[in-house]
Structure formats: C-alpha cells, structure tokens
Amino acid sequence: MPGMKPIYQPLFTDEQIKEAERISKKHTAPHNLVQRAKLVLLLHEQPDIENPMAGRLLGRHENWVRNWRKRWCKQGFTLTDKHRSGRKPAFSP
Numbered sequence: 001m002p003g004m005k006p007i008y009q010p011l012f013t014d015e016q017i018k019e020a021e022r023i024s025k026k027h028t029a030p031h032n033l034v035q036r037a038k039l040v041l042l043l044h045e046q047p048d049i050e051n052p053m054a055g056r057l058l059g060r061h062e063n064w065v066r067n068w069r070k071r072w073c074k075q076g077f078t079l080t081d082k083h084r085s086g087r088k089p090a091f092s093p
Contacts, residue, residue: 009047010072023079035060036079039068056073 012020020040023029029037035058042054051062051069058065071078 003048005048006051006066006069008066008069008073010043010069010077012040012044012072012077016040016077020044020079030079033079037067040064040079043069 016038020037023037024035024041026034038058039054039060042049042057046054050064054065055062
C-alpha cells in the first residue's frame, strides 16, 4: 500500500534544473552540493516520490529529504547551507 503524498512538492525552473545537472556532473563540487543537486533532479523527474524512497535512492535519511523539500517550498531555491550563528573563527597572534 503506498504512503501519503508528500506535503511539500517544490517546483523548479529550467535554470534551476540546468544548475543542478551541472553541479551533479562536476567532479570537483562539494559532496553536499552534489547530493542536493541529485535530490532536485529526482524530485523534478518524480515529484510524487515519497521521502523514505527518495532518501533510500540517494543514501540519505528521509528527514533530510523532507527538510530540503520544505525549505525549497517556503524559502526558495538554493543548494547552499543557511548562515549559522556562532563565534567567528579567530587565530591567535
């Protein structure tokens, strides 16, 4: 029996898809960006795919998929991490 349809289903523009394709094929791109780009491509091809299945296909946890889907729906498209607060790195003289 299939599960529920995902609540958050982001829509991507052609430019965003091209950027995701470019990053996913780039050998020198950071791994986290490649993973997110692959998620974009997967969601573009199969928008109704469930979070656990998408996570299994990409080797990630379903919560990771859910968080990125939600972020893209609510805050817009980006593959980079949010700025995090905290102490600035400092080097002693």
